[in-house]
Amino acid sequence: MIKKEYVLISILIIVILALSIAILNLNGLNHGNNSLNVASSHNREVIADDSVGSVEVIRNIGNPNAKKIAYVVGVHPLENLTHKTLLKLLPQQNNLKYCYDIYIINVTQDVGQYGDGSSDNSPGRQNGQNLALKYVYPQIANDTYELAVDVHSNIGAYPYKTFVFSPVKGALSEDYAEEVADSSQNITYYSPDSTTSGPYLTIPLNKNGVPAFYYEEYSFAPQEIKDLHMLELINGVDNLSFN
Numbered sequence: 243m244i245k246k247e248y249v250l251i252s253i254l255i256i257v258i259l260a261l262s263i264a265i266l267n268l269n270g271l272n273h274g275n276n277s278l279n280v281a282s283s284h285n286r287e288v289i290a291d292d293s294v295g296s297v298e299v300i301r302n303i304g305n306p307n308a309k310k311i312a313y314v315v316g317v318h319p320l321e322n323l324t325h326k327t328l329l330k331l332l333p334q335q336n337n338l339k340y341c342y343d344i345y346i347i348n349v350t351q352d353v354g355q356y357g358d359g360s361s362d363n364s365p366g367r368q369n370g371q372n373l374a375l376k377y378v379y380p381q382i383a384n385d386t387y388e389l390a391v392d393v394h395s396n397i398g399a400y401p402y403k404t405f406v407f408s409p410v411k412g413a414l415s416e417d418y419a420e421e422v423a424d425s426s427q428n429i430t431y432y433s434p435d436s437t438t439s440g441p442y443l444t445i446p447l448n449k450n451g452v453p454a455f456y457y458e459e460y461s462f463a464p465q466e467i468k469d470l471h472m473l474e475l476i477n478g479v480d481n482l483s484f485n
């Protein structure tokens with residue numbers, strides 16, 4: 243009798259475990275997807291198809307007759323939750339003052355995964371940076387943008403979690419980033435000592451006529467907080483004045 247119950251309980255445990263694993267796998271498929279596919283009424287145009295990934299652009303969000311601003315997402319592929327937040331929210335905004343293009347870098351090779359609380363050292367970071375320099379930098383530098391904003395996230399290793407900064411001290415982008423921080427409740431101006439991606443996009447842009455600053459969000463902030471902060475960025479940028 244005891245033996246029979248033991249067998250029944252064992253079978254039950256095995257069934258529960260199998261179901262749990264099946265559910266976890268389904269979740270993994272839904273949330274582990276790194277591609278930046280967010281539904282949008284705006285057209286996405288592929289501007290580069292490379293062996294390590296592709297680059298797309300969504301043009302003319304906001305007021306198509308106004309001065310132009312570029313956003314860039316995807317330089318570091320693991321930071322994609324913050325990238326998706328911009329892709330979701332910017333096209334939803336009504337009455338934007340400026341005209342926005344979003345450049346989307348989709349790294350497909352060596353995307354990697356976050357380590358055990360350590361920083362993201364995946365080769366996908368370098369792939370994204372290379373795609374930025376090769377394809378996004380020339381598009382932005384050769385167009386008429388007033389500003390470029392490079393969107394990233396961090397795992398909390400800085401004294402601030404949500405911040406903006408220019409990688410070039412004394413540049414116009416520093417003024418713009420400071421104005422955005424001043425107008426935002428939750429975005430601080432904080433400049434880390436160095437960046438890995440600066441030489442691949444924001445530094446050459448600043449040195450070649452397009453002010454460019456970083457937006458950094460905390461990777462593990464809940465989605466509603468990411469949304470709140472992103473709206474502060476979007477509004478702060480849209481309220482800038484350009485001469």
Ligand SMILES: [Zn+2]
Pocket residue numbers: 317318321394395439
């Ligand atoms: Zn980054």
